[in-house]
Amino acid sequence: MAMDKNMNVLIVDDYKTMLRIIRNLLKQLEFDNVEEAADGAEALAKLRAGNFGLVISDWNMEPMTGLDLLKEVRADARLKNLPFIMITAESKTENVIAAKAAGVSNYIVKPFNAETLREKIEKVLVNA
């Protein structure tokens, strides 16, 4: 199944350099419609106001974490099926299990490489 690379992608991270890196890697993967948010609360507002096909979010952010954002997304009737990839330094098994229980589509641990990002995005979007 071909991916729609014209979809809007929301990337969420409190480190501006990380947002820039992910944006540039997505550009290499030909995803040009990328918006940014600095935490879960800002992301949720953008998701509710916009039309996104994929969320790529960090976990550890103030005031709303990525896991809490994921729960809000899954509880929202319009957003509940939105593909959601967590990219985080949180690498404990309990974090992965909590994210899976909350409905994460895939989970990437930092530091990551471009190939891992491409592979997870493809897997998530093909299964969406």
Added chain:
Amino acid sequence: MPEAPHDLAIPDPIEAAVRQVLSTLTGDMTTNEASLLAELEALGREVQRAKTEIAALRVDDINDNHIPRATDELDAVVEHTANATNEILDVCEGLEAMQARLPAVEADKLGTAVTRIYEACSFQDITGQRISKVVSALKAIETRVAAVTARFAKDAPPPLEKEASAAPVTEGRALANGPQMPGVGTSQADIDKLLASFD
């Protein structure tokens, strides 16, 4: 038999404990009882000495100068590495813009190299999170040192109450521990296996 001492220069609450023991003693003391009292007196002096030493530690200097300076230095490390990373990213974006003007083979090589630089630049996020953990640890030390000093030094100001975070402790916050030490966290391969086990 030795008489029970009546004027022990021992501070509270040790003094209270000693006097309580003394109050249970009537008449002449046995050698064991006198030895016990001598040990209690020595203990009281040790506690007094420890209190004096703690009061002399100049904890106010540690809390007012050393820890804030250390956290400022760490904040500066984060800022400088962020600036350096952004400089690197500026150059990479410039190189990517040149790709279209290069022959295909060279353009691919350049693209691969730039991707590797992007991947490497994610260090700034990881180091930033690690430094945040160190700053949190320093602040915890600051609070506890101030609390100990306030208990032992009569003239020391009471420790400042830290404002509780307004944000609720959600599951996401409770599980936010930052990067693990090398070899401790779960690898991407193991995460993939774990996720696949749920399918």
